[in-house]
Amino acid sequence: MSWTTIESDPGVFTSLVQSFGVTGVEFEEVFSLDFLPASSFGLIFLFKYSRAGNSGSEADAVVDDPDVWFAKQTVQNACATQAILGVLLNTDGSAGKFELGEKLTDFKSFTSALPSDMKGESIGASEDIRVAHNSFTRPDPFVSDEKRAATDDDDVFHFIAYVPVNGKVYELDGLKAGPVFLGGAESNWQDVAKSRIQARITRYAESEIKFNVLSVVPDKVLKLQEELKVEGADVASLQVQLEDEQDKRKKWDEENVRRKHNYVPFVIELVKALSGNGQADEMLKRGAEKRKEKAGLS
Template identity: 45%
Template sequence: MAESGGWHTIESDAGVFTYLIENLGVENVQFEELMTLEADDLKQISPIYGVIFLFKYNQGDTSQGPIDGQLDRNAPNHMFFANQTIQNACATQAILSVLLNADKEQVDIGGSLREFKEFTDGFPPDLRGEALSNSDLIRDVHNSFSRSNPFVDEGTRKATEEDDLYHFIAYTPVNGVLYEIDGLQPAPISHGPCTQDEFCDKVIPVIQRRINRYNAGEIRFNLMAAVQDLRIKAVEIGDEQMLAREEQKRKEWETENELRRHNFVGFTYELLKGVVKEKVRDGTYDDWIKQTKAANLQKAAAAKKSEPED
C-alpha cells in the first residue's frame, strides 16, 4: 500500500460520515452509530443500505485470504470494488463501497459520484483504487473532516509496529448476495444469498463472528449504518418528537464538525501563559507548582496501588 499521499485520518463518527457524503452530493442519506449487535435495533432505522465496521487490524488478516466467507472473483461487473492503494483513505472508501453499490432507485448519490462511478466502470480493482485516491474532490472533502493536528503531519507519517492500526470495511447486499467489501482483499467477499429485506438478520452474525476472533476484553469496535435520512422517516410517520431530536442532532453534528477544523493549541498556550503570569504576580507560583507535583504523585501512587498483583 502506498503512503497517504495527502489523505488524513478521519473519525468513525456519524456526524462526520453524514456531512462528508452530503458534501459529495449524496442526498437523503445519513449514518447512525449502532450501540448493540441486534438485528431488531438495525431494523428500527430501516431502510438500511449497508454498514461500515471499524476494527483493530491484525497484520495476518489478509495473509491467507478472507477469515470468513468466500472471495467472489466473479462478482458482477457493475459492482463497485476498489483495492485500497493508499493509507488513511479506508473510511471514505468503505462509505463509497456502500453508496456506489446501492440501488439507484433508493439512493441519489449525486452528479459527482455518479460521474466517478461511470468513469471507473469496468476498471480492475487496482485502477479503481488509484482513481479514488487521485480524485481531488473526494480527497479534499475527506480531508475537510480530519482533526487539525499541529504536531504530526498525518499525510506523511508512517505507521510503526507500536501503533494500533484500525481498518474500515463495508457490508452491503448487492444482486441478492451479502458482500463484505474490504479494499485490502483481492475481491469482494461473499457471505451467501441475502435480499435487502434479509440484510439486518444476516449481517449481524457475520460481524459477530469477526468480533469473536478477538480477546474477550477487546472493545475497540465501531459500527455505522447507512440509512435513509431519519428526518424523512419522522415526517412520514408523523413523529414530531423524533423530528425534533433529529434536527437537534444535526445542529450538534454541525458544531462538532466545525470544531474539528480547528486546533486549540495556540489558545491553550496563551491561557497557560496568563495563568502563570497571574501566579507570578500574586507570588503564589512556587506554591502552585509544589501543590501540582504533590497531586500528581498522589494520583500516580493511587494508580499503582490499584494495579492487580501478579
C-alpha cells in the same frame, strides 16, 4: 497529497457524505448486532486490524461481479471513505429519497469499467473526495516531515463494508482482490452480514473491544417530514420525533466544528498570559501538591 485518519462517528460520516453532494441518507451507530436498523443500505465495520485476526479470511474466494462496485485500497488512510463509497456506489438510486449527487454520479460513471486497483487509484486522485475526507482530521500543530515506520505495537484500524446487491450480500474489503460473496439475501440481508461480522469478532482476542458498526440508513429528518404530510398522521408524535432528530443534527454540527478547530494557539496564548503574571508557576505547584496527596505522599 496524503490522506489522514478520520473518526468512525455517525455525525462525521453523515456530514462527509453531504459534502460529496449525497442526500437522503445518514449514519447510525449500532450498539448491538441483535438490534440492527430495519431499513439499511449497508453496514460499515471498524476493527483493530491484526495479521493474526485477519489470517482466517485469507482463503475467502473473491468474485468478479460487474454489478458490484469494488475498489482495492491503494491509498493509505483512505479506508473509511472507501468503505463509505462502497455502500453509496452500490445503493440503488431508486431507494427512498436517496440521491447520489452529481459528483459521485460522475465518479461512478468514470470508474465503473475500471479494474479494482484503478478504482482505488481514482479515489486517491480525486481532489474533491480527498479534501472532504481530510476536512474531518483533528488539527495537528506539530507536523513532522519525518514519517516513522509502523510497528507491531501500533493500533491499526480498518473499515469493511457490507452491502446487498441484486439479492446477494457482499463483503467489500479493500485489502482483498475483489468482493467476497457471503450468500443470498432473499429474506434479510443483514442476517448474512451479521453472521460474518460476528465471525470476524470471534477471531480476535477476547479482551479486544475496539469494534464499531455503523449502519447507512434513510435520512430520518426527511422521512419524518414526509410522514407529517400524510393525511391522518399522528402530528404531535411525529413533530416530537422530528425535533429530536433536528437537535441531534445540531449537536453533530457543533461536535464537527470542535473537531476541526485548532485550539493550540489559544492554549499557547493562555500559557503566555499566565506566565506573565506569575500564575503558571503557582498553578503547577498546586497541581504537583494535589498529585502527591492523591498518591499518599504528602
